[in-house]
Amino acid sequence: xxxxxxxxxxxxxxxxxxxxxxxxxxxxxxxxxxxxxxxxxxxxxxxxxxxxxxxxxxxxxxxxxxxxxxxxxxxxxxxxxxxxxxxxxxxxxxxxxxxxxxxxxxxxxxxxxxxxxxxxxxxxxxxxxxxxxxxxxxxxxxxxxxxxxxxxxxxxxxxxxxxxxxxxxxxxxxxxxxxxxxxxxxxxxxxxxxxxxxxxxxxxxxxxxxxxxxxxxxxxxxxxxxxxxxxxxxxxxxxxxxxxxxxxxxxxxxxxxxxxxxxxxxxxxxxxxxxxxxxxxxxxxxxxxxxxxxxxxxxxxxxxxxxxxxxxxxxxxxxxxxxxxxxxxxxxxxxxxxxxxxxxxxxxxxx
Ligand SMILES: Nc1ncnc2c1ncn2[C@@H]1O[C@H](COP(=O)(O)OP(=O)(O)OP(=O)(O)O)[C@@H](O)[C@H]1O
Ligand SMILES: [Mg+2]
Numbered sequence: 001x002x003x004x005x006x007x008x009x010x011x012x013x014x015x016x017x018x019x020x021x022x023x024x025x026x027x028x029x030x031x032x033x034x035x036x037x038x039x040x041x042x043x044x045x046x047x048x049x050x051x052x053x054x055x056x057x058x059x060x061x062x063x064x065x066x067x068x069x070x071x072x073x074x075x076x077x078x079x080x081x082x083x084x085x086x087x088x089x090x091x092x093x094x095x096x097x098x099x100x101x102x103x104x105x106x107x108x109x110x111x112x113x114x115x116x117x118x119x120x121x122x123x124x125x126x127x128x129x130x131x132x133x134x135x136x137x138x139x140x141x142x143x144x145x146x147x148x149x150x151x152x153x154x155x156x157x158x159x160x161x162x163x164x165x166x167x168x169x170x171x172x173x174x175x176x177x178x179x180x181x182x183x184x185x186x187x188x189x190x191x192x193x194x195x196x197x198x199x200x201x202x203x204x205x206x207x208x209x210x211x212x213x214x215x216x217x218x219x220x221x222x223x224x225x226x227x228x229x230x231x232x233x234x235x236x237x238x239x240x241x242x243x244x245x246x247x248x249x250x251x252x253x254x255x256x257x258x259x260x261x262x263x264x265x266x267x268x269x270x271x272x273x274x275x276x277x278x279x280x281x282x283x284x285x286x287x288x289x290x291x292x293x294x295x296x297x298x299x300x301x302x303x304x305x306x307x308x309x310x311x312x313x314x315x316x317x318x319x320x321x322x323x324x325x326x327x328x329x330x331x332x333x334x335x336x337x338x339x340x341x342x343x344x345x346x347x348x349x350x351x
Contacts, residue, residue: 045118049077049085054093056119066160069122071113073109075259080242088115088209092163095099097184097208099169099225103282105291108211112165113269121205122162124153128172137176139192149195158183158190161205169210170225177226178194184208184232214241214254242277244282255292260299269308269338270295273316276333286330288320308338 046052061068077085088111091098100108109125116123126137139152157164172180179196183190183202192198210233212225242252248271257267274290281289290298294316301311312334320330 023229029035039232049089050083050120051086051089051118053088054086056089056092056115056179056207057121057205060121060161062120062122063160066122066162067125069162070120071117071123074110074114074117077107077111077114078242078255080107080249080251084111084112084237084239085118086239088112089118091211091237092207095234096206097210097233098235098237099233100209100211100237100239101214102211102336103241103278103289104213105289105294106239106241107292108239109165112211114207116163119163121207122157122160123165124157124162125165125167126153127167128170128176129168132176134179138339139195141195154180155182155190155192155200157294158200158206161203163207166208166210168212169229171287172226172229174226177229181228181232184229207215222306232269241275241289243278244269245275245279248272248275248314252292252295256295256299260296261303262299266302266308267299270302272296273312273334273337276337277320277330286320287326290319291318294319307333318337 054322055340065086084107088098088100092115100111101295102108112125112145113123125185126132135152137152137154138151139155142148142150151159154164179190189201191198192200192201210229248268251262253268256262256270257264260267260270262270274295277286278289280286298308298315302308306314312331317327317330320326
């Protein structure tokens with residue numbers, strides 16, 4: 001057998017679903033692309049989120065080396081009519097960049113992955129809170145002499161295009177912000193002073209999304225967003241939890257019930273606990289509040305047979321803090337709302 005079959009790749013290019021399979025051997029390689037057009041009545045992702053008119057990736061062809069950066073299986077994003085996905089895609093379509101603001105766990109990172117998937121674009125994700133250096137992000141020479149230059153992530157994004165996602169943008173170090181500013185002008189470019197002043201124009205499919213968490217900033221005493229950055233963001237999208245305080249979202253309950261495989265009334269109790277915790281997080285009384293993902297983990301243990309109170313010990317209670325006093329506070333909320341015996345003990349029979 002001369003040929004070895006490589007992993008098939010799946011993509012969703014709006015109206016069409018494509019599968020590319022490649023075989024490689026001594027005589028070279030062949031690549032076969034199969035296209036499936038949706039059956040009549042079948043909704044594409046673009047239709048589902050109402051973003052058909054915001055074509056971000058039309059005409060962009062993803063090279064093999066960047067293909068792994070295009071997100072594939074991203075779960076649906078649920079909202080209560082805020083249309084977050086289409087607002088972000090609209091902002092990128094008209095202005096090429098936008099800012100997302102909201103507390104931890106409201107799905108900012110999730111939605112950027114989803115937008116990249118829908119648009120079929122590579123995602124370059126940078127967490128600005130980490131101590132990443134200018135060399136890592138922009139590039140450097142490696143080895144002896146000045147022969148082997150390696151592009152950093154931001155330079156790669158600028159050259160090849162895709163979505164640059166700057167998470168926790170308000171935590172960005174000043175030296176990195178200073179170098180980024182000129183590229184954030186829509187027709188911006190980058191000058192690599194360390195590499196004989198090479199000028200790299202911003203790729204026509206080079207989009208930027210920044211995100212930040214106003215509450216974390218408040219508690220950790222971090223700085224506000226760099227002013228030059230703020231001026232360059234045309235659209236700001238505010239995120240909030242689906243359920244918070246007395247507002248309990250039936251869509252969130254449905255999602256926890258379905259993805260955590262528990263009955264809706266049990267899911268509702270977990271969501272009520274989360275809503276109370278989120279309220280306290282927003283007023284600064286708790287250091288963390290559960291996201292949809294955290295609730296699904298909690299529900300998964302309940303579906304496995306634990307009571308909500310027992311499952312909470314291993315999930316939402318421990319996750320909130322290491323501090324015994326804070327944990328006791330969360331335990332009280334769980335017992336008050338979900339019941340100390342867990343209320344309902346039977347998980348949903350497997351569907
Ligand atoms: N509206 C939503 N629909 C579906 N899943 C959601 C939604 N909101 C949050 N999630 C899920 O909750 C978890 C946390 O979301 P994510 O990490 O995207 O939050 P974030 O806003 O980026 O938080 P942070 O500010 O801490 O980075 C993920 O598992 C995500 O899939
Ligand atoms: Mg995030």
